Amino acid sequence: MIKYPAQHFFLENLIDYAGTFPPASLTLANSLANFRADQSGPAPSMLGRFICSGSALPELAELVAPGDSFLISVLLADPSEVCLVEDFHRRVGKAVRVDTVETAWNENASQWIQAWNYRLFFEVTPTAFEQAATFCAPQAARLGLKLRTGSVKPEGIPPADLLADFLEKAHAARVPYKFTAGLHHARAGDYALTYQADSPRARLFGFTSLFALACLHWCGQLNRQELAEQLALDQTPRVDRQGLHWGGWSCDVPQIQEYRQRGGRSFGSCSFGEPLEELQEMGWIC
Numbered sequence: 001m002i003k004y005p006a007q008h009f010f011l012e013n014l015i016d017y018a019g020t021f022p023p024a025s026l027t028l029a030n031s032l033a034n035f036r037a038d039q040s041g042p043a044p045s046m047l048g049r050f051i052c053s054g055s056a057l058p059e060l061a062e063l064v065a066p067g068d069s070f071l072i073s074v075l076l077a078d079p080s081e082v083c084l085v086e087d088f089h090r091r092v093g094k095a096v097r098v099d100t101v102e103t104a105w106n107e108n109a110s111q112w113i114q115a116w117n118y119r120l121f122f123e124v125t126p127t128a129f130e131q132a133a134t135f136c137a138p139q140a141a142r143l144g145l146k147l148r149t150g151s152v153k154p155e156g157i158p159p160a161d162l163l164a165d166f167l168e169k170a171h172a173a174r175v176p177y178k179f180t181a182g183l184h185h186a187r188a189g190d191y192a193l194t195y196q197a198d199s200p201r202a203r204l205f206g207f208t209s210l211f212a213l214a215c216l217h218w219c220g221q222l223n224r225q226e227l228a229e230q231l232a233l234d235q236t237p238r239v240d241r242q243g244l245h246w247g248g249w250s251c252d253v254p255q256i257q258e259y260r261q262r263g264g265r266s267f268g269s270c271s272f273g274e275p276l277e278e279l280q281e282m283g284w285i286c
Contacts, residue, residue, distance in 0.1 A: 001286045007239045008213065009256045011046045011284070015275060016073055016178070016268045017187035018051040023152055023194040024270035028052065028059050028250060035070065038272045043285050046276070048266045049073040051101060056083045061091040073100035073268075079108075079115035102146055102178075105132050113139070121146040121178055129166055142174050144265065149210070150182010154191050154202035156174075157182060162227035163205070171218050171263065179267040183207040186278035187235045205231065207267055207275065208282075212237035212246055215259040221249040235280065 002008045002181040017038070018204070019031030026034070029233045035050050052060055054076045074085060103112065105122035112120055123146040124132045136143035139211065147166050151157055170177045173198065178195070185191055188206035192199040212229050216222045222230065238245040281283045 003284065003286060004239060004241050005242050006253050006256055007284050008045065009253060009260060010239060010244065013048040014266055015046050015272055016048040016051050017272050018268040018270050020052060021086065021270050028056055029063055032063050043276055051268050054081045057084050057088040059149045061088050064092045064096050067156065069095040072098040073102055074098050075102050077103065079111045082115050084199050102162050109135060118142065122212050126162055129169040133175050136175045137173040144172045145170055145175035146178050146180060148181050149205055154200055157202055160231035163223055163231055167214050168215055168224045169226060174262065176263060176265050178265045183210065183267045184269040184271045184274050186275055186282060206236065208236055211264050212244055215251050215256060216246060217246060218259045218263045219251050219266045220256045221251065227269045
């Protein structure tokens with residue numbers, strides 16, 4: 001059970017489950033079985049969408065059971081692949097729906113607006129932060145950004161300064177965003193990057209730290225330089241009845257709600273168990 005309202009709003013629908021992706025790389029059937037089990041676990045409100053690739057939708061349609069009820073975020077490469085979503089919806093009941101698409105940002109971004117009427121997140125690289133944020137801003141109710149925050153290789157993990165730059169651009173444009181990879185630990189710190197015995201290790205951003213600091217920046221509590229400096233620290237926020245606290249900075253419950261609704265939406269993770277266990281260790285979930 002989640003203890004305080006501030007924790008509930010901070011964590012609500014925060015984790016999009018991506019069990020078929022590395023490093024977990026589960027079969028689609030096993031990933032769906034895990035998702036169903038987590039829906040009846042100790043913190044189901046933390047679960048967001050089930051993530052799968054567009055090519056996996058036909059198999060997923062075969063696996064959907066009569067009692068299933070969940071939303072899907074699907075990874076597509078081209079607007080022409082929207083037909084995969086339409087075919088999926090023809091084969092399953094209304095309780096299981098694709099409502100979000102994730103795709104790479106490119107010069108043909110405007111084609112997606114014509115092909116897809118629901119939420120769409122563009123995965124961006126540093127050179128496109130400002131351009132993509134400007135493009136999404138007029139339709140921020142349905143368009144957003146996505147940033148890769150981890151990798152199975154140390155060199156694929158972005159530095160704190162780059163992450164601060166992304167947040168600065170997204171927040172200035174008031175554009176929502178999500179993250180993918182490397183955020184399955186609640187606390188920032190040094191971790192193995194895969195589940196192999198000889199896995200390389202590197203510092204990962206803890207999701208409680210990242211979203212807490214992003215919330216404080218969204219609300220104007222931190223400037224960009226302070227944000228970058230704090231992102232480089234292995235600290236965790238405190239959340240209590242009054243709200244969210246980091247050092248001398250704080251956000252109240254309404255500010256957390258606004259940030260999660262309009263700013264930081266979620267992160268994709270191939271594990272739900274690890275975040276849950278670490279939040280239990282931190283005392284956020286009983």
